[in-house]
Amino acid sequence: MHYFEYKNGELYVEDISVKKLVQEYDTPLYIYSAKTFKRHFKAFDSAFEGLKHLTCYSVKANSNLCILKLLGQLGSGMDIVSGGELFRALKAGIEPKKIVYSGVGKREHEIREALLADILMFNVESEAELIKINKVASEMNKIARVSLRINPNVNPETHPYISTGLEKNKFGIPEDYALEIYKLAHNLSNIEPVGIDCHIGSQLTSISPFLDALDKILDLYLKLLDLGIKIQYLDLGGGLGIQYKEEAPPHPIEFGKALKKRLQNKNITLILEPGRVIAGNAGILVTKVLYTKKAPKKNFIIVDAAMNDLIRPSLYGSYHKIEPVIQSSAQQTIVADVVGPICESGDFLAQDRKLPKLKEGDLLAVFSAGAYGFTMSSQYNSRPRAAEILVDKDKIILARRREVYMDLINLEDNCI
């Protein structure tokens, strides 16, 4: 459910006409709906009512400061994966005690920054990282709270590039070594093992892989109790999917129910790290038709957004619904590839898509672009990055101004 709706054949975000936004802010343009973000966060977070829990929004999905602030005001914590994300979360006023830090390659300075901020915990992904955190913490005379991220070897049944809990993936500590590493963590001078973590993948459309992973984690939890290692937090990561096309992912309520059943009598705090399910359908990317072109085997609609703005179709072959911003009553349709100006054949937003007949200047909305859209964008082909707008009812917030040419070369001053 989201608040991008057609009124009299024209697309609105909440109370604001998308066409009007484009007249003022141009294209390509990311537009987010505050009401949708709030709705998604509340729907997710309230699904775990009755369990001690902390929802830590996954910053990588959409890290705009306005979005982090909005979610922080609703009580969200944050799941971060870099010093840069820590910087953003702190700037957005997130309480450090609600921040968890995941990722396989934390650098020393990032560990130091997180210890200085006194975040809730590190999700540790290897023995070597654990030893590094202990070293940095002891130099700073601090105790680092940690969870070990377990790789439970569970198939999340999603795109291989976004599966993270299989043996062959780089993430986490194999479950067979977990006890050993917990014993080590327990004995290290500046480490306090407080949790168990896992994150098996993204865009999951069924609950059973989560439950398989949880069962393995609960098994480990009991073994640790026997060893006298008292675990206070179980972090099940993110990964709940959304509808892009015809997928039917479970509602957070179902997910919540299933987890409550397993965790009811456990004296632990559940941590969740949702990203896509909060942000994905809370944003669109608006683009303008530049040219239409007929080739022997295909029709092309060449638009002003490209893979540098939204890389998901090129990288994963992902489907994003595309609709004209102004609906036309004409019945004529074409089947075409929607492509950008970048010099790569892989630069497409859709392939063989049936669309109404379009002409130069028409506006298209690319839906479900609120997660892993702007955050994965780049300046490839020296294209300044798009602007981001946050709409809250009838209020328009320029959440990030459009980049200008100087933004392309600002860091190259030695060469000017």
Ligand SMILES: Cc1ncc(COP(=O)(O)O)c(C=O)c1O
């Ligand atoms: C450690 C971790 N937590 C949370 C997430 C958020 O995942 P999603 O956006 O699928 O909820 C990710 C990304 O997959 C991740 O790597």
Ligand SMILES: N[C@@H](CCCC[NH3+])C(=O)O
């Ligand atoms: N970037 C991916 C999700 C990866 C999640 C990060 N662990 C996507 O666009 O679907």
